[in-house]
Amino acid sequence: MHDARRRFLARVVASLSALGVAGCDRLSQTDWFPKVLGVADPLNHKLARLATRKAMAQEFTPADLSPTFRSNGTAEPDNAQYAALAANRFADYALEVDGLVAKPRRFTLAELRALPSRTQITRHDCVEGWSAIGKWQGAKLSALLDLVQPAQNARYVVFHCADPMEEGGTAPYYESIDMDDAYHVQTILAYALNDASLPIKNGAPIRLRVERQLGYKHAKYVTRLELVESFAHIAGGNGGYWEDQGYQWYAGI
Amino acid sequence: MNDHARATMTADALRTTEAARPKLYYRHALAVRVMHWINVVALTIMLMSGLQIFNAHPALYTGDSSYSGRPAWLEIGAREDAQGRAVGFTRLFGHEFTTTGVLGVSTDDGRTYAQGFPSWLTIPSHQWLAMARTWHFFFAWIFVINGVCFIVYTIASRHLARDLLPTGDDVRGIGRSIVDHVRFRHPTGEAAKRYNVLQKLAYLFVVFVLLPLIVLMGLGMSPRLDTLFGGWVDWFGGRQTVRSIHFIVAWLLVAFVLVHVFEVIVTGLWNNVRSMITGRYRIPQEKRDA
Numbered sequence: 001m002h003d004a005r006r007r008f009l010a011r012v013v014a015s016l017s018a019l020g021v022a023g024c025d026r027l028s029q030t031d032w033f034p035k036v037l038g039v040a041d042p043l044n045h046k047l048a049r050l051a052t053r054k055a056m057a058q059e060f061t062p063a064d065l066s067p068t069f070r071s072n073g074t075a076e077p078d079n080a081q082y083a084a085l086a087a088n089r090f091a092d093y094a095l096e097v098d099g100l101v102a103k104p105r106r107f108t109l110a111e112l113r114a115l116p117s118r119t120q121i122t123r124h125d126c127v128e129g130w131s132a133i134g135k136w137q138g139a140k141l142s143a144l145l146d147l148v149q150p151a152q153n154a155r156y157v158v159f160h161c162a163d164p165m166e167e168g169g170t171a172p173y174y175e176s177i178d179m180d181d182a183y184h185v186q187t188i189l190a191y192a193l194n195d196a197s198l199p200i201k202n203g204a205p206i207r208l209r210v211e212r213q214l215g216y217k218h219a220k221y222v223t224r225l226e227l228v229e230s231f232a233h234i235a236g237g238n239g240g241y242w243e244d245q246g247y248q249w250y251a252g253i
Numbered sequence: 254m255n256d257h258a259r260a261t262m263t264a265d266a267l268r269t270t271e272a273a274r275p276k277l278y279y280r281h282a283l284a285v286r287v288m289h290w291i292n293v294v295a296l297t298i299m300l301m302s303g304l305q306i307f308n309a310h311p312a313l314y315t316g317d318s319s320y321s322g323r324p325a326w327l328e329i330g331a332r333e334d335a336q337g338r339a340v341g342f343t344r345l346f347g348h349e350f351t352t353t354g355v356l357g358v359s360t361d362d363g364r365t366y367a368q369g370f371p372s373w374l375t376i377p378s379h380q381w382l383a384m385a386r387t388w389h390f391f392f393a394w395i396f397v398i399n400g401v402c403f404i405v406y407t408i409a410s411r412h413l414a415r416d417l418l419p420t421g422d423d424v425r426g427i428g429r430s431i432v433d434h435v436r437f438r439h440p441t442g443e444a445a446k447r448y449n450v451l452q453k454l455a456y457l458f459v460v461f462v463l464l465p466l467i468v469l470m471g472l473g474m475s476p477r478l479d480t481l482f483g484g485w486v487d488w489f490g491g492r493q494t495v496r497s498i499h500f501i502v503a504w505l506l507v508a509f510v511l512v513h514v515f516e517v518i519v520t521g522l523w524n525n526v527r528s529m530i531t532g533r534y535r536i537p538q539e540k541r542d543a
Contacts, residue, residue, distance in 0.1 A: 017373070021301075024376045028384045037391035044390065048477045057476065058484035066320035123317055123492065125476045127382065128310035130319035131492050212477045246383035252477030253390065 034246065045250035049180065057186055057211035060121040066132040069124075069193060071201035074173065077163035077221050090205040095189075099158070099227035102149035109191065109205055115139035115147075118188050126215040127247065136209050138190035142183045144225075150179070154227040157182045158234060159208055159219035165241055175219040176231050176239040176249075177210055186211045189222065214251040216242045278446055280534035285412065288403045289529055295396035296510075298388060300503055301376040304369070305385035311357075311369030313500055317491035326497070331357045331367035339365050393471065400464055407460075416448060417457055423450035439520050441539040452516075459509050463502055470499035 027033040077083075085093050090109055098104040107115075119137040141157070161173035181187055190209045191198055198204045203220025210217050217240070231237065236244030243249045281289075312325035319325070328344045329352070341357025343350045354360065359371035361378070372378035376388055407413040423430075430450045433439070440449060448456070472478050473486045473495035489495050517525045521537065528534035 020297075021373060021376065021378050024298075024301075024388070025378055028377045028381070028388075034384065034387050037387045040387075040390045040394050043394065048475075052477055052480045055480035056483075057480055058487070060317065064317060064321075066318055067322055068320070070320055123476075125474075125492065126310070127386075129307065129474075129496060130310050130312075130314075131317065132320045133318045212480055214476060242383070246387070248383075248386065248390075253472075253475040 038248075041248050041250055044248075044253055048250075048252050052212070053180065054184070055212075057122055060123065060133050062121065062135070064133045065121065065135060065194065069134040069202060070130075070132050071199075072126060072128075072215060074163035074165070074220065075201040078169060079162050079164055082162040082221065086200060086204070093205050095206060095222065096224040097144070097148050097227075098224070100151040100154035100229060101227050102151065103147065105148060107144070112139045112144075112189060112206065113191060116143040118186065120186055120188070120209075120211070122186070122209070122211045124215055124218070127242075127251065135194050136188065136190040137192035137195075138188035138206075138209060140185075141187045141189055141208075142185075144189065145182060148227075150227050153229045155179060155229050156227070156231055156239070158226040158228055158231055158239075159222050160224040160226060161219050162221035162223050171235070171241065173219060173221070173241045174235060175208065175217055175241070176228075176234075177208075177213075177217065181210050181212070184210070184212070212252055214253075216240070216247065217251045276536045276538070277533045278536050279532050280446070280528045281532045282410070282412070283532065284406050284410075285403075286529055286532060288399055288406070291395065291399045292403075295392045295399060296506065298376060298392045299396060300507065301374060302385045302388040302392070303503060305375035305377060305380075306382060306389060307500065308369035308375065308380060309382040313497045314493040315490060315497060316493055317487070319493055329356045329369045339367060341367075393468075397468060400460075400468075404460070417453055417460075419450050419453050423453065426450060437519060439537065441537045443536075445534075445536050455509065455512070459506070463505055463509070467499060467502040467506070470495045470502065474499065 094106040094108050095112060096106055116139070117137060118140055119135065121133065121135045123131050123133050125131050145157075156176045156178055158176045159174060161175075163173045165171040165173055177187070186209070188209050189206050190203075191206055193199065193202050198207060203218075203222075206222045207220040208218050208222060228234075231239040235241070238244045239249045240247070310319075311329040312319070313327040314321070314323065314325050316323065324347070325344070326346055329342070330344075331339055331341050334340050339353070339358045340351060341353040341355070341359070343352045343356045355371055356369065358365060358367055360366070361372045366372065366379070368375075368380060375385070377384050407417065427450055433449070434451060439445070440447075470489070473489060474492060479486050479492065486492050486495050489498065521535075524535050524537075
């Protein structure tokens with residue numbers, strides 16, 4: 001009798017938990033439910049802005065450097081144009097800057113290297129959970145923006161990249177940040193990692209470092225900056241390749 | 254049914270209600286009951302979505318970085334054996350255990366998956382980091398708001414001073430309380446209206462130490478919030494240590510819940526559950542023949 005009751009209770013608990021997990025899975029598949037849960041994202045962003053608008057990401061010493069800086073995501077863009085640039089050691093590379101700016105222009109690698117720069121040893125936090133520490137050197141994005149003069153209504157900088165994320169060379173990687181992050185002291189267009197030219201696996205010739213956000217915001221293989229008022233018209237409309245797959249646009253947590 | 258049987262039944266029923274009615278004691282205020290159940294839902298979802306997030310990189314380290322030259326202190330993974338079968342393993346401080354079926358490799362609907370924690374323990378059930386984060390961060394707000402309300406309530410209503418803080422007698426009676434717990438001897442009569450001292454200490458430790466700590470360690474994983482005070486995560490050993498502490502505290506909370514539910518069952522499942530739903534608790538009486 002007692003055994004039968006215990007078995008019954010165990011079965012009830014097991015079915016309830018299976019029902020719970022299945023229910024959560026079903027809710028995750030709907031359009032509306034993740035949107036409801038997503039109300040937390042702008043809240044998190046607003047709170048972070050309130051507390052840490054200009055705060056600096058932690059910086060480290062050479063003793064803290066990771067022995068090798070791991071590559072994640074694309075390690076070698078599947079893109080013929082990029083391969084040609086890489087074959088010539090990026091001598092023909094130029095960064096396009098356009099959109100809502102008074103003076104759209106191109107920057108060669110030499111011109112980027114001539115801009116005011118910053119060197120920083122920072123921790124890279126991947127959305128997966130791991131961290132690695134690297135020494136980055138690059139042009140301050142604020143200095144570049146001062147040259148092209150963003151329009152009053154420019155609210156985001158969009159980073160267009162050379163690495164396609166889907167078969168057949170489609171879905172180029174892209175990312176976006178707001179003007180607070182764009183003008184942040186530690187936001188740089190990095191061309192060097194650990195005192196050497198940025199390796200291809202880490203985003204050569206130029207990758208974004210936006211130190212107060214997770215790794216997927218740090219766009220690699222950047223070929224074009226576009227200043228926009230809204231990113232709703234770009235790709236999936238969520239402001240980044242991973243954002244279009246459901247990841248948070250504000251990647252500060 | 255004959256008259257005799259009916260008479261016996263009525264008498265029994267009368268005796269039961271007489272015995273039960275005067276001894277129903279209003280134990281839990283409505284606010285406490287509501288917050289308790291919100292907490293059950295929020296913490297369950299936080300645990301399960303948290304394990305799904307962990308599955309994206311099922312390894313834990315100490316220090317600032319995962320790539321420091323030091324190995325992970327805990328790692329869950331999958332590999333193939335000589336026959337090409339998937340083997341799940343768990344490596345803890347350099348000791349490796351085969352954990353196929355539960356950790357590293359598990360089976361769901363007859364299909365074998367390489368997955369840290371198994372699908373029945375995670376939300377969503379299969380590898381989906383973005384959705385797990387969406388669940389986790391929403392219920393984090395529910396959990397924190399509920400927790401802040403609870404702390405304010407316990408202080409303002411004197412629930413903390415009256416019911417949770419151990420008295421001098423409580424402290425002196427710790428030894429006896431431990432013996433009572435080990436022997437499954439539970440308080441009866443007046444004593445059953447109050448929390449016992451181990452219970453008080455457990456609740457206080459969970460509410461004022463473990464829960465704030467797990468929130469703080471969660472915030473410590475945020476690269477944005479780490480900017481406060483010039484890198485406050487280093488006070489706790491660095492971001493990867495903070496991630497480890499977050500994980501360990503989550504399991505300490507699971508351990509607390511297991512003990513809590515065990516005590517609920519052995520001291521009267523329905524009576525306890527009812528008191529947390531309707532507030533009414535039947536005071537257990539001393540058994541005369543005991």
